[in-house]
Amino acid sequence: MVKNILKAKAKRSMKTKSKLTGSSMRAKQITINDIAHLASVSKKTVSRVINEIPTVNVEIRDRVNEIIKKTGFRPNPQARGLAFRKSFLIAMIYDNPNATFIVGMQAGILEALRGSGFELLVHQCERRSPRFVPDVREFVERLQPHGVILLPPISENPVLIQMLHEVGCPHVSVAAARIESAMHRVVSSDRDACAEVALHLTELGHKRIAIIAGPQGHRSATERLRGFTDALQNRGLLMPPELIAQGLYTFESGIQAAEKLLSVYPPPTAIFATNDEMAAGVYQVAHRLGIEIPLQLSVIGYDDNPIASRLWPPLTTIRLPIPLMARLATTPLISSGNAHLQQDVALVTPNLVVRHSTAPPSSKRSRNIRA
Amino acid sequence: MVKNILKAKAKRSMKTKSKLTGSSMRAKQITINDIAHLASVSKKTVSRVINEIPTVNVEIRDRVNEIIKKTGFRPNPQARGLAFRKSFLIAMIYDNPNATFIVGMQAGILEALRGSGFELLVHQCERRSPRFVPDVREFVERLQPHGVILLPPISENPVLIQMLHEVGCPHVSVAAARIESAMHRVVSSDRDACAEVALHLTELGHKRIAIIAGPQGHRSATERLRGFTDALQNRGLLMPPELIAQGLYTFESGIQAAEKLLSVYPPPTAIFATNDEMAAGVYQVAHRLGIEIPLQLSVIGYDDNPIASRLWPPLTTIRLPIPLMARLATTPLISSGNAHLQQDVALVTPNLVVRHSTAPPSSKRSRNIRA
DNA sequence: ATGCCAAAAGACACCGGTGTCTTTTGGCAT
DNA sequence: ATGCCAAAAGACACCGGTGTCTTTTGGCAT
Numbered sequence: 001m002v003k004n005i006l007k008a009k010a011k012r013s014m015k016t017k018s019k020l021t022g023s024s025m026r027a028k029q030i031t032i033n034d035i036a037h038l039a040s041v042s043k044k045t046v047s048r049v050i051n052e053i054p055t056v057n058v059e060i061r062d063r064v065n066e067i068i069k070k071t072g073f074r075p076n077p078q079a080r081g082l083a084f085r086k087s088f089l090i091a092m093i094y095d096n097p098n099a100t101f102i103v104g105m106q107a108g109i110l111e112a113l114r115g116s117g118f119e120l121l122v123h124q125c126e127r128r129s130p131r132f133v134p135d136v137r138e139f140v141e142r143l144q145p146h147g148v149i150l151l152p153p154i155s156e157n158p159v160l161i162q163m164l165h166e167v168g169c170p171h172v173s174v175a176a177a178r179i180e181s182a183m184h185r186v187v188s189s190d191r192d193a194c195a196e197v198a199l200h201l202t203e204l205g206h207k208r209i210a211i212i213a214g215p216q217g218h219r220s221a222t223e224r225l226r227g228f229t230d231a232l233q234n235r236g237l238l239m240p241p242e243l244i245a246q247g248l249y250t251f252e253s254g255i256q257a258a259e260k261l262l263s264v265y266p267p268p269t270a271i272f273a274t275n276d277e278m279a280a281g282v283y284q285v286a287h288r289l290g291i292e293i294p295l296q297l298s299v300i301g302y303d304d305n306p307i308a309s310r311l312w313p314p315l316t317t318i319r320l321p322i323p324l325m326a327r328l329a330t331t332p333l334i335s336s337g338n339a340h341l342q343q344d345v346a347l348v349t350p351n352l353v354v355r356h357s358t359a360p361p362s363s364k365r366s367r368n369i370r371a
Numbered sequence: 372m373v374k375n376i377l378k379a380k381a382k383r384s385m386k387t388k389s390k391l392t393g394s395s396m397r398a399k400q401i402t403i404n405d406i407a408h409l410a411s412v413s414k415k416t417v418s419r420v421i422n423e424i425p426t427v428n429v430e431i432r433d434r435v436n437e438i439i440k441k442t443g444f445r446p447n448p449q450a451r452g453l454a455f456r457k458s459f460l461i462a463m464i465y466d467n468p469n470a471t472f473i474v475g476m477q478a479g480i481l482e483a484l485r486g487s488g489f490e491l492l493v494h495q496c497e498r499r500s501p502r503f504v505p506d507v508r509e510f511v512e513r514l515q516p517h518g519v520i521l522l523p524p525i526s527e528n529p530v531l532i533q534m535l536h537e538v539g540c541p542h543v544s545v546a547a548a549r550i551e552s553a554m555h556r557v558v559s560s561d562r563d564a565c566a567e568v569a570l571h572l573t574e575l576g577h578k579r580i581a582i583i584a585g586p587q588g589h590r591s592a593t594e595r596l597r598g599f600t601d602a603l604q605n606r607g608l609l610m611p612p613e614l615i616a617q618g619l620y621t622f623e624s625g626i627q628a629a630e631k632l633l634s635v636y637p638p639p640t641a642i643f644a645t646n647d648e649m650a651a652g653v654y655q656v657a658h659r660l661g662i663e664i665p666l667q668l669s670v671i672g673y674d675d676n677p678i679a680s681r682l683w684p685p686l687t688t689i690r691l692p693i694p695l696m697a698r699l700a701t702t703p704l705i706s707s708g709n710a711h712l713q714q715d716v717a718l719v720t721p722n723l724v725v726r727h728s729t730a731p732p733s734s735k736r737s738r739n740i741r742a
Numbered sequence: 743a744t745g746c747c748a749a750a751a752g753a754c755a756c757c758g759g760t761g762t763c764t765t766t767t768g769g770c771a772t
Numbered sequence: 773a774t775g776c777c778a779a780a781a782g783a784c785a786c787c788g789g790t791g792t793c794t795t796t797t798g799g800c801a802t
Contacts, residue, residue: 029515031788042752047790055750074512078458079788081449082757085400099474099677110495119514122493124481141445143490144400251681280681287683306470310622310651310678312658402758413782418760426780450758453787 030073038071039064050075087144090333091121093136094151100305101322105151105174108326116334121145127154133163140169147171147333155179156219172329176220178345184332186325186346190220191227193318193350197300198231200352201270205360206298210243210268212257212278224274224302243268247278254281262289269361270298276305276317283311294359304353313356320350401444410435421446458515461704462492464507465522471676472693476522476545479697487705492516498525504534511540518542518704526550527590543700547591549716555703557696557717561591562598564689564721568671569602571723572641576731577669581614581639583628583649595645595673614639618649625652633660640732641669647676647688654682665730675724684727691721
C-alpha cells in the first residue's frame with residue numbers, strides 16, 4: 001500500500017513531464033506526507049525527526065531518516081517559513097560603488113550563514129533617489145527578511161534606520177562610526193587607522209602633508225579626516241587648510257584634488273588619499289607631472305582595493321578586516337533566542353599595509369616639481 | 372464589529388510588545404483575513420484584488436485597495452509562494468574572483484528583476500571543492516529557486532548543469548561559449564573580440580606579438596586564445612610557441628608570464644594579456660625592467676576592470692556589455708507562461724576600448740630592453 | 743490483574759495565501 | 773411574475789509544514 005502511493009506519484013510525475021518539455025520540467029515535489037506514509041508514522045513525527053526533537057524513538061528516527069535520504073526529501077522552505085513565522089532570509093542592502101567591498105562582505109556573510117538554514121538576499125538601492133527609503137521599505141515589507149545588513153554609507157542614514165525600527169525589521173549597521181540609532185552595529189575604527197597613517201608619515205620625516213578627504217556626509221570621511229588631523233596635531237603638526245582637499249571617493253575626484261594639492265607652494269611631500277580610488281587619481285596626476293612616487297611624493301590610500309597592489313609602485317594603504325566584519329554583522333541577526341534583540345556594538349581595527357609608495361621626503365623634490 | 376476585530380488585534384500586539392523588548396519587536400502581521408473582515412468581503416475577493424483579477428466590482432476593488440493601503444497590508448511571501456507553488460526567488464551562483472564582474476551582473480539582474488516580484492539570492496561556491504556539485508545541489512533543493520543564473524567559469528561545468536537538469540531547476544549559463552547542455556545561455560563572443568584585438572595590433576604595425584592565455588579548462592581562455600591566433604593567422608602572422616604564455620587570470624600569473632615573455636629574444640613588441648589582472652602584471656614587470664608602455668611595449672587587457680583605467684598609461688582593453696548580459700540572463704527565467712522552458716541563446720559582443728597602452732612598435736626598443 | 747505515570751506518537755487546528763467549484767446577484771427576454 | 777444566464781462573490785479544500793493538546797504505549801508498584 002505504501003508502495004502504491006509512491007508509484008501513483010511517480011506516474012503522475014511522468015504524465016506531467018511528457019505533457020511539457022520533458023526533462024526540463026520540475027519533478028513532483030516529495031512532501032512530508034509522503035515520508036509519513038512511507039514510514040507509517042504521522043507527519044508530526046516526521047516533523048520531529050526533521051527538527052531533531054529528542055522525544056522520538058531511535059528506531060523510528062533512523063527509519064524516517066533513511067527514507068528521507070533515499071527519497072531525497074527536502075522540507076518546502078515556504079511551508080516551513082509560513083509555519084515557523086520566520087523567513088530564514090537575511091538581506092544585504094547596499095548602495096556602494098566599491099565592488100571589492102561588496103563582494104567581500106557578501107562572501108563573509110555567506111560564510112557566516114553556512115549551515116544556519118538562512119540564505120542571503122541582496123538588494124541594491126540608490127540613496128540619492130527621492131524614493132530611496134520608500135523603496136527599501138517596500139522591499140523589507142514584502143520580503144519580511146529575518147534581518148538586514150546595511151553597508152556604508154546607507155548604514156548611516158537615520159531616516160532609513162528609523163523606518164526599519166518602525167516596520168520592526170532587525171538590522172545591523174556596518175559603518176565607520178557608532179550609529180546610535182541602529183539596532184546592532186559593526187564599527188571600524190577608521191579614526192585610529194588614520195592616526196596610524198599620520199604616525200607612519202611623520203616618522204618618515206614628513207612635515208608638509210596633504211589629505212584628500214571623502215565626501216561630506218559620509219561618516220567614514222569625517223572619521224578619517226578627524227583621526228588624521230588630530231594625530232598630526234598631537235605630534236605638533238597643524239594642517240594648513242590649503243592642504244586639505246575635498247574628494248568624493250572617486251578616481252576622478254582624486255585626480256582633481258591631486259591637481260589642486262600639487263599646485264600649492266610649497267607642495268606637500270606626502271598625500272593621504274582617504275581611499276584607494278582617489279590614491280589612484282594621485283598616481284595618475286603624478287605620472288602626468290613627472291613626479292616620482294615615492295621619491296618625490298609619498299602616497300597612502302585606504303581600503304586595500306586590488307588596485308592598491310596593482311599600481312606602480314604598490315600602494316601603502318589601510319586594510320579593513322572584511323571577513324571579520326561580515327561575521328560580526330551576521331551573528332546578531334541569526335543568533336537564537338532573544339539574544340538578537342539586545343543592541344550590541346562590535347569594534348574592529350583596520351590595519352596599515354606598508355608597501356612601496358612611502359619614503360622619507362627628499363630635498364630635491366621641490367626643484368623637480370616645478371618642471 | 373469589524374472595528375472590534377482590529378482593536379482586539381491591536382491589543383494582542385501591544386501585549387506581545389510589552390512582554391519583550393518593545394520597539395524592536397516585530398509588529399503583529401496584518402493578513403488577508405483582516406482585510407477581508409474590514410472590507411466585509413471574502414478573503415478570496417481580496418486575493419482577486421491583490422492579483423488584479425478583472426472580475427471584481429470596481430467599487431469593491433477600490434474599497435479593498437484603500438483598506439490595503441491604509442493598513443499597509445503586504446501578502447505574506449511564504450504563504451503566497453506556498454499557494455502558488457512558486458518561490459519567487461532567482462539565485463545567482465558564482466565562483467569567481469572578479470568582484471567587478473559579480474557586482475555588475477548582480478546590479479543588472481536586480482535591475483531586470485525590479486517590479487517582477489522576484490528577488491535575488493546569491494550563492495558563492497568553490498568549484499575546486501570535491502563537494503562542489505553536492506553543495507550546490509543541496510542549495511537548489513533546499514531553496515527551490517525559480518531559476519538560477521550561473522556565472523563563468525562554473526557556468527561551463529557539465530556535471531553541475533546535468534545536476535540542475537536532474538533536479539529540474541531552470542538555469543542559464545553565462546559564458547564565453549555556447550554551453551550545449553545548458554537550458555539557456557548568454558554567450559559573449561570573446562573570439563570575435565580577440566580578433567579585434569589582433570586587428571588593432573597588426574594595424575599598428577606589430578609583427579611580434581605575444582599572448583598570455585587564461586587557465587586551461589576555461590572556455591573563455593580557449594576562445595580568447597583561438598580568436599586571437601586565428602585572426603593573426605588570417606593576416607599571415609604565425610604565433611611562435613615561445614610567445615604564447617600560460618596564465619591563470621591572476622595578477623601573479625601575469626607577472627610570471629610577462630617575465631618569461633620579455634626574456635625571449637627578440638622580445639615581443641606587444642603583449643595581449645587575456646584579462647586585466649594579468650595585464651596589470653605585465654605593467655608591473657615592465658616598470659621593474661624600465662620598459663616604457665606603450666613606446667617600447669604595447670599592452671592590451673580584457674574585462675575593463677576598473678584597474679584598466681587606473682593604470683598608467685590607461686590600459687586598452689575589451690569591455691563586456693555586463694548590464695545587457697545580466698538582463699538577457701534574467702529574462703528567460705522570469706518570463707511568464709512556458710516560454711521559459713524553450714532553450715535559447717543570446718549572443719553578445721564585447722567591445723574594444725582603446726586607451727593609451729598601445730602604439731606602433733618602435734625600432735629602438737630592442738636596445739632598451741636589454742638594459 | 744489493576745492503576746499510575748512518563749515517554750512517545752498522533753489528531754487536529756493553524757500559518758496565510760490560491761484554485762476550483764458553487765451560490766448569489768441582477769438584468770433581460772418571455 | 774418567471775426563467776435564463778453571465779458576472780460577481782463566496783465556500784471549501786488545499787499548498788506543506790509546525791504547535792498544542794490528547795491519546796496510546798508500556799514499565800513498574802501495588
